[in-house]
Amino acid sequence: MDRFTPADFIAMVQAHGIAYHEKTLGQLFCDGSARQIVAMLLSECDRAAAQGGHVAIALSSPISSVSHSDGRYHVRYGHDKQANAPSLVIATGGPSIPKMGASGFAYDLARQFGLKIVEPRPALVPLTLGGADVMLRQLSGVSADVEVRCGKTRFREAALLTHKGLSGPAILQISSYWRHGQEIAIDFLPDEAPGWLGAMKREKPRGNIKGALSLHLSARLAEMLAEQIRLLGNLADLPDRKLNEAEASLADWRFLPNGTEGFGKAEVTAGGIATDGLSQKTMEAREIPGLFVIGEAVDVTGWLGGYNFQWAWASGVAAGQAV
Ligand SMILES: Cc1cc2nc3c(=O)[nH]c(=O)nc-3n(C[C@H](O)[C@H](O)[C@H](O)COP(=O)(O)OP(=O)(O)OC[C@H]3O[C@@H](n4cnc5c(N)ncnc54)[C@H](O)[C@@H]3O)c2cc1C
Numbered sequence: 547m548d549r550f551t552p553a554d555f556i557a558m559v560q561a562h563g564i565a566y567h568e569k570t571l572g573q574l575f576c577d578g579s580a581r582q583i584v585a586m587l588l589s590e591c592d593r594a595a596a597q598g599g600h601v602a603i604a605l606s607s608p609i610s611s612v613s614h615s616d617g618r619y620h621v622r623y624g625h626d627k628q629a630n631a632p633s634l635v636i637a638t639g640g641p642s643i644p645k646m647g648a649s650g651f652a653y654d655l656a657r658q659f660g661l662k663i664v665e666p667r668p669a670l671v672p673l674t675l676g677g678a679d680v681m682l683r684q685l686s687g688v689s690a691d692v693e694v695r696c697g698k699t700r701f702r703e704a705a706l707l708t709h710k711g712l713s714g715p716a717i718l719q720i721s722s723y724w725r726h727g728q729e730i731a732i733d734f735l736p737d738e739a740p741g742w743l744g745a746m747k748r749e750k751p752r753g754n755i756k757g758a759l760s761l762h763l764s765a766r767l768a769e770m771l772a773e774q775i776r777l778l779g780n781l782a783d784l785p786d787r788k789l790n791e792a793e794a795s796l797a798d799w800r801f802l803p804n805g806t807e808g809f810g811k812a813e814v815t816a817g818g819i820a821t822d823g824l825s826q827k828t829m830e831a832r833e834i835p836g837l838f839v840i841g842e843a844v845d846v847t848g849w850l851g852g853y854n855f856q857w858a859w860a861s862g863v864a865a866g867q868a869v
Pocket residue numbers: 607608609610637638639640642643646647648649650651652812813814840841842843848850851852853854855856858
């Protein structure tokens with residue numbers, strides 16, 4: 547999607563005089579409000595209309611049906627409105643966060659027109675814990691900068707303990723890779739070099755594990771982890787072998803999530819309308835002339851940090867240039 551890159555989007559934002567700043571990991575935020583981006587998109591629509599394009603915006607007007615006859619797509623929407631055109635772009639997203647208007651309508655259309663669907667599932671979503679891990683609920687609200695792993699995928703960001711399980715950027719990222727029945731592993735101290743507890747023992751022989759952990763983690767989390775490790779007493783009295791085992795546990799703490807918080811809390815949908823039925827260049831369905839699919843309706847899922855918006859913009863430009 548090199549016809550509309552992140553640099554093109556930033557150039558558009560700058561051209562509209564929208565001030566922004568960078569937060570961690572290159573994430574950009576409006577200095578004012580995200581409404582400025584909506585205003586920018588609306589003003590781009592006005593510009594297109596002024597150049598002879600036709601732009602009509604209908605809000606709070608759900609589409610009830612789409613049909614295709616005589617080379618045209620016929621759309622019924624709102625109470626009794628209709629539109630028809632030689633091309634139709636499906637841009638109704640995925641089912642994530644229905645209370646914000648999300649729906650599985652794109653998949654209804656895909657089934658109607660015979661497009662393949664890769665099973666949709668919630669992604670960028672908090673994970674839920676059960677069994678022995680429910681004791682973590684007492685720590686709801688505690689966060690830590692961790693490395694989280696699932697299979698070969700790993701992310702280094704903050705994780706947050708919640709009353710249902712695990713959330714925070716690191717967990718949302720890994721959730722897109724996690725499948726039911728898989729464990730995830732958390733390294734609670736990703737910056738500590740091997741042997742750090744031994745070094746601490748020599749530096750502060752009268753210290754204990756909880757105190758050592760408290761130097762890096764919140765007191766409540768340090769206490770819980772120290773209780774789980776079950777190494778009591780002064781560091782001086784603990785053999786290096788035991789300290790190395792404790793370090794290994796802290797670097798590879800296993801959780802077996804029992805699910806996710808579902809589409810109600812998922813920032814994106816993984817899966818969707820299969821890419822192999824669509825032209826990579828134009829997003830047009832290979833077998834159905836004039837039918838295009840863009841954005842989150844498609845089986846393309848990005849990381850946290852703007853990748854999903856960028857995909858929506860870029861695929862929209864690709865289709866827009868072809869219709
Ligand atoms: C809380 C939250 C935070 C997010 N944060 C980020 C982020 O920081 N960075 C990032 O890249 N992505 C983020 N995303 C994901 C991003 O918003 C989506 O990937 C992107 O908006 C997809 O664009 P889209 O146009 O394909 O679909 P959408 O933005 O979902 O738009 C689809 C539209 O179609 C409408 N619709 C659905 N069914 C019908 C129907 N039957 N009739 C008429 N209209 C219908 C919906 O109401 C909606 O307005 C976030 C998502 C959520 C929910």
